[in-house]
Amino acid sequence: MPYEPSPMAFRSSPSQSIFKKKSSQTLSPMTSATSYLSALSQADARARAASRSPTSTPALSLSSSVTGSSEDTVLDDTVMDNKDGLLLPVRPPTSEQVFDTVHTEFGHCGNEEFRYTSQHTPGEPVEGHVEKDPPYYILLSTYISYLILICIGHVRDFVGKRVHPARYRHLMPYNGYAPLTSDFDSFYTRRLKQRMDQCFSQPVTGVAGRTILCLDRYSPDYNHTQILTGGRTRALNISSYNYLGFAQGRGGCADAVEESIKRYGISTCGSRLEGGTCDLHTISEALVARFVGMEDALISSMGFATNSTFIPALVEKGCLVISDELNHASIRFGVRISGASVRMFKHNDMRSLEKLLREVISQGQPKTHRPWKKILLIVEGLYSMEGTLVNLPAIIELKKKYKFYLFVDEAHSIGALGPHGRGVHDYFHINPRSIDVLMGTFTKSFGAAGGYIAGNKALIDRLRLRGHSGAYAESMTPPVLTQVVASMASIMGVGLPSSIKPSSTAMTVCAANGEHYQHPGPAPPSMLPAWMALPPRLASGEEGWNRLRRLAFNSRYLALGLIKLGFITYGSPASPIVPLLLFNPGKMNMFHRLMKDRQTPIVVVVVAYPATALVTSRVRFCVSAAHTKEDIDTVLRACDEVGDILDLKHGIPKSERWTVDELVSRAVELVNAPQ
């Protein structure tokens, strides 16, 4: 179906038209840009000469729904200034390469070497969570830092309350009202977190893709207030949960979303059971079920609420939930209001889990010792702070013996792991049906919002009726549903099961362990809405397959690269979440600043207590398929420099380390080396 240029799309978007003017004015002085553009137009001409096939778009052209101008894919910023190196690909494309994404959203990378397949090598032991300790003095200085910070905080509170009582009024009972928070409860926030507020809640604009535009801000009063200056800084974004790079304002998925807004409007205006269900919901749920390989699935408009409103419909009083100690807040929320008993085991520690299972089953319910009605084990596929993969093979073994039910939250792993992007079970080549409940969110890999739960039909139907969302929550809106369907379909590929798709090589790997996992194959065209016409690259599954392999390469490259540089990291190299340990709280602020103030600004996420243990403050990178290898190089170079300044390299001994230049040139070798 041809896509008409949308007359509405830019009517009320002044920045676009400003750009058009500006770009033509500022074009000439930018030598790098002009030379780039000339290379571009040559490539363009070559491509056009080489092939007349209707499917090949001119190199670097924008998705057909906007304009055909080849500038737009790379130059969508108001300031056409590539001094930060983020706007233009390092290498102009060759005539064979066709890129139809905006480079700032989704980087152009045509090199087939920079690909990897995310999967577990059968027989290889699965690591639990390994905590690598830093040298003694680092720990000591960390403790001392906290001690000093806490002491200073208390001193300031003590003096401040006497000198400036007005400033502490909100912490004191006032006029018969209790304070909103006591000074004690808010101590951490006021005295520790506030010192590094620069690192948090950064307002941004535009697409949270490969790069992101930060709104510049400063604080005149030690972070009490933040003032926006009006300026904007484009930074390399290694922080958003954009694993497969589907956060895009252009491209096949966005085109489909635009079409759906025109057809369906913005909302379905009601809860799922009370008239808020539309045909798109039915279609999406069927597709999700197919994607994850379960019998049925249901969709909810918020990922957090998927856990918090459906877990209470799974377990009740008299049931036991066994929960990993690092499970997400939404899971804890859901479990707590379910009324079930909860026990925790040490993070990803199978021995601790088994010990606990033996205890709880033999002891039964507290006091009465009646047997538990049922036991539900809740784990995450990929832990968002540690980057650890759940030890699914071991859990499946335990499940056979201990007869508990298994709930896997795949919020971060769905789309991001496995040769087909189907999550941890795909990664480990395990049949999804051996898991009872699969939950996941669309906010991460799919660039959408909301979440799903998948399981057998009776279970899902029950959750439809008894989950809190069905009756009381707004249903997922059509644009979001469309993004889910379009991105999911482009990972699966659309076609009949017999049709060959590029990931067939990956499929044969699975076939070798066929008894475990039958890959469900592409989505039949009948499962998609009739009006949805994905561009051939998406529909063939080629784009999705490329993204999966790019993500796997980038994840592995960054994780192994940081280790080779001498840093302490956590988690599996397969994980797109790469935590780099900083330990000392003071270093968080510094790390953030040093990364952001570079010539190529990089925005990072730093996390500390209470999200992590007190001493293990860290920076958390979220790798995306949108990054090019050069972007990861940039991050590694930046980390290398900053790591030296902040004394962060306490991992492998110096003799085993690589220099950053060596690392960049031997990246492919490093990624492909067996572990």
Add this chain to the structure above:
Amino acid sequence: MSTTMSTSSTSSLEPLFAFLSYSLATAESAFYRLPGSAVIVRYVKSSHQNDPGRTLLELILIIFAIRTLLQSRTRTDKQQKHFIEFNEKEIDELVADWNPEPLTQPLSAEDQADIACVPIISGPTGPKPRLVVPNSPSPSKPVINLATYNPTGLAGSEYLKSRAISTLRKYGLGSCGPTGFYGMIDVHLELEKAIAGFLGADAAILYAQALSTVASVIPAFCKRGDLVLADRHASFAIRKGLEISRATVRWYEHNDLASLEEVMMGIERDERRRARRRGCLSSLTRMLGLTHKRMQAKYIVTEGIFERDGAMVDLPKLVELKNKYKYRLILDESMSFGTVGRTGRGLTELYNVPATKVDMIVGSVANALGTGGGFCAGAEAVVAHQRINAPASVFSASLPALLAVAATEAINILSASPSILESLHENARAARAALDKIDGIEIPSHPASAVIHVCLKPSFWGWREPATDEGTPTLSSPGLLHPSSASALVPPALSKSTSSKSTSSKSGHSLPSYSSSVSPTSQVYPPPSAEQIAFEESILQEIADEALGQGVLVVRARRLRGQEVNEPRASLKLCVSGGQAATGAYGGEPGGGGLSKKEIEKACSVLKSAIGKVASRRR
């Protein structure tokens, strides 16, 4: 610790060093038995490397950590005294013997029917959508939609669609992160500002889903030891928020502010009594630093228009009470925001109470503005506190940008064109006038509510409570009046602020009085039994099916039977829409608009005939 002291006193002749190490060991073993100690011990062990100085540092830190944790954590006792020792073989046997219940039971026939009767819209929703017809490729004829929230008629507005599309092109769809981590997009800040400005509050915070909003706002503020007074028939989300907050909850009768005041007075009495009794003891422990003096925070949680029955709270009275007894008010305006008041600012506009008088106004962006998400408006400090303490804000990705922009535009439209709300109110009045004439039903909703709950009169439908000695239920007692004047869209002038009042009551409707002396809109009915609910729901479903046959889509209010604490009555939930006559700064609303008054009246007459038909069949 006392055992430590007594045993060690016998060995007082030994050197001090030995004494210290011994008592330390005893303390340690006692510590081991403490719940949760294993974690700490593991932690200390893993980092202790034969360095007493470092352990000391750790210890100090741990004490700080424990003090912090004690504020929020529950201590799950390991039930030490109930622990039974088993050997490995016995455990193996027990494991082998244990047979868990299945994770789910297969669906019952009623459940199947409940799923089967969920309407599915084919294509866009709006005042007259088409439905998916099972086993047929083509959709139904357009039906008049009284099922979904579209009070302002903005669903389908071409203008909003175009804004959404341009936002999509600039921002993509998902935000890919929580607000703390690069998920705070400028359009969120704009919407927050727009909401705060619209309501007249200082600031507002956005949530990604309306249901999770109030369930997150409550635990962000109400902590263990705090006191919350809540309406007995508060919405499900409020209840869940209260459950998770661990605050002490006292319930008052549904929408009965006299009952609220009674509870408040009782609490005040208790406090005074306790304060007298506590006296010196507490000041002693406090001096020793054993108890942390934390003043109990007190909250009232209620709804503007109740989700369960459409009743409306008397806000001026409520504000007066909360000020008098020094409570903070969390007011859930999910149903009233965007539907009542001259321009849809909600109850504060309707009653002309400044929004700043309500501490936290929670509302839905999804219901009236027709996009998605929720918000909480209040003072700067209230909002800032939520940004780092409300679970659904901290731990969840932010709202997609295009939904935020559409909501901002919807607010602009509402404030620029009061005619939208006028037409809504007119339609609501028309619907009420028509419905009030129907036999066999009663309407607990306030006349100003755009969502009208239609309940059955049990006696009319021949409901007999099976074998109770109470006799016939008192449901049809005159106390159950529904306000007969359907023109009551503007509240009574407040005695205190009459001057500014007259501006808002522009039309000269006569006003019913809501002062607490008159029996309020709240109803006192015995909680319906499960049988009665099942009986009524089956009738209501029959009515809904009958109406759909005649081209009107209405739905039964869906409840989580068995999970609700005070079961709400079964009802049909009619959502009136308006906004047809929208003109003004934004031009007309091509594609948008709600139902006309005629269509509403037609729908009501269809409903009437459907009720009549079912009644003739059933009675």
